[in-house]
Amino acid sequence: MLFHEIYSSYFNVVAEVLAQACKDTLTDKRIYEIIQTKAFDESVLEIPGALKRDWSLLTGDMKTPIKRTPTMPLTLLQKRWLKALLTDPRISLFGVPVEGLEDIEPLYSQDTFYYYDRYTNGDLFNDEKYISNFQIVLQAINEKSFLEIRSVNRGGRVQKYICYPWHLEYSSKDDKFRLCVTDNKNTYTINMARISSVKLISRPYETPALPKTRINTLLVELVNERNALERALLHFSHLKKETVRLDNKRYRLTLHYNKDDETEMLIRVLSFGPNLRVLSPDKFIDLIRERLKKQQQHHLI
Numbered sequence: 001m002l003f004h005e006i007y008s009s010y011f012n013v014v015a016e017v018l019a020q021a022c023k024d025t026l027t028d029k030r031i032y033e034i035i036q037t038k039a040f041d042e043s044v045l046e047i048p049g050a051l052k053r054d055w056s057l058l059t060g061d062m063k064t065p066i067k068r069t070p071t072m073p074l075t076l077l078q079k080r081w082l083k084a085l086l087t088d089p090r091i092s093l094f095g096v097p098v099e100g101l102e103d104i105e106p107l108y109s110q111d112t113f114y115y116y117d118r119y120t121n122g123d124l125f126n127d128e129k130y131i132s133n134f135q136i137v138l139q140a141i142n143e144k145s146f147l148e149i150r151s152v153n154r155g156g157r158v159q160k161y162i163c164y165p166w167h168l169e170y171s172s173k174d175d176k177f178r179l180c181v182t183d184n185k186n187t188y189t190i191n192m193a194r195i196s197s198v199k200l201i202s203r204p205y206e207t208p209a210l211p212k213t214r215i216n217t218l219l220v221e222l223v224n225e226r227n228a229l230e231r232a233l234l235h236f237s238h239l240k241k242e243t244v245r246l247d248n249k250r251y252r253l254t255l256h257y258n259k260d261d262e263t264e265m266l267i268r269v270l271s272f273g274p275n276l277r278v279l280s281p282d283k284f285i286d287l288i289r290e291r292l293k294k295q296q297q298h299h300l301i
Contacts, residue, residue: 009038009039010039010047011072012038012039012072013034013035013038013039013047014047014051014057014070015070015072016034016038017031017034017047017051017058018057018058018064018066018069018070019069019070020034021058021062021063021064021066022064022066022067022068022069022070023069024063026058026062027062028048028062031047031048032048035047035048076104077107079100079101079104080104080105080106080107081107082101082104083098083101083104083105083106083107084106084107084108084109086098086101086106087106087109087110088110089110089125089126090125090170092125092131093125093131093134093135093138093177094138095135095138115175118172118173118174118175119173119174119175122174122175122176123175123176123177123192123193124193130192130193133192133195133197133198134177134192136198136199136200137165137168137179137192137198138168139200140165140200141165141166141167141168143200144207145200145201145203146162146163146164146200146201146202146203146204147161147162147163147164147165147181147198147199147200147201148160148161148162148198148199148201149161149163149181149190149195149197149198150195150196150197150198151190151191151194151195151196152194152196153194158196161181161183161188161190162183162184162201162204163181163182163183163188164181164182164183164207164208165179165180165181166180166181166182166187166210166211167179167180168180168192169189171261171264172238173264173267173268174264176191176192176193177191177192177193178190178191178192179191179192179195180211182208182211183208184204184205184208187211189260213258214258214259214260215256215257215258215259216256216257216258216259216262216281216284217254217255217256217281218254218255218256218257218265218269218278218280218281218284219252219253219254219255219278219279219280219281220252220253220255220269220276220277220278220279221246221250221251221252221253221276221277221279222250222251222252222253222272222275222276222277223249223250223274223275223276224249224250224251224275225249225275226275228272228275228276229251231272232253232272232276235268235271236253236255236268239255239256239257240255240256241253241254241255241256242254252279262284262287265284266284266287266288266291269288270288270291270292
């Protein structure tokens, strides 16, 4: 157990009930609503009586002798876990403060993990220029401001964009961030690592309409051997999906993914080998055949 028992359902329920009592907003109905939302059904029979009779934390008129709203202090283990998260260079990009954790030892270090399914040429998250560009982009997204971006394309040429930033995306397979933007005509995706300079600018034109995300649907059949189901649910945990059990070993998964992530989806699906069979769409099946033919030709050379 990573977290301490004081964060169990019962303690959270009691804390919420007492917080309502401190605000003079507690009623019998509200107690039952809190319990039904945050605890188990049978808790309705125990907690209200215990608060009044056994613990003397509530009076008959729904008042409490407690003067301050209850707080839930972090345990040492939780602080160590948070400190470990803050050692991830990606989190530092968002300017998350470390106040209160300066003397805490991280629960684990970043080199504890080995990523066997990730490219090694990810973004340089510790680079000062990258951090500066990233935080300007964040500011623009939060403030709904326009940006002037200069980025270097694959041919080494500098391109200039006057654009409106919508959101940042992160690819765990590539270990890269990319920015979705719209100018007065088109929508683009720009790799953060290719941005050489970025600055906030005054509004050059009206805020464009939010571009529609192109969502594709993939239907696959999975044979649960060598923990294939567990791996699939982990691999595709960030996607909207439906899972149907067909029999003791076979499952049908419907995966909804961004059209721009098709190459990454192709790699992920192929990583399951014969345990995962694509049923539709035909276009994705053709991409798999193409990829396998290229791999076969490469091995024959």
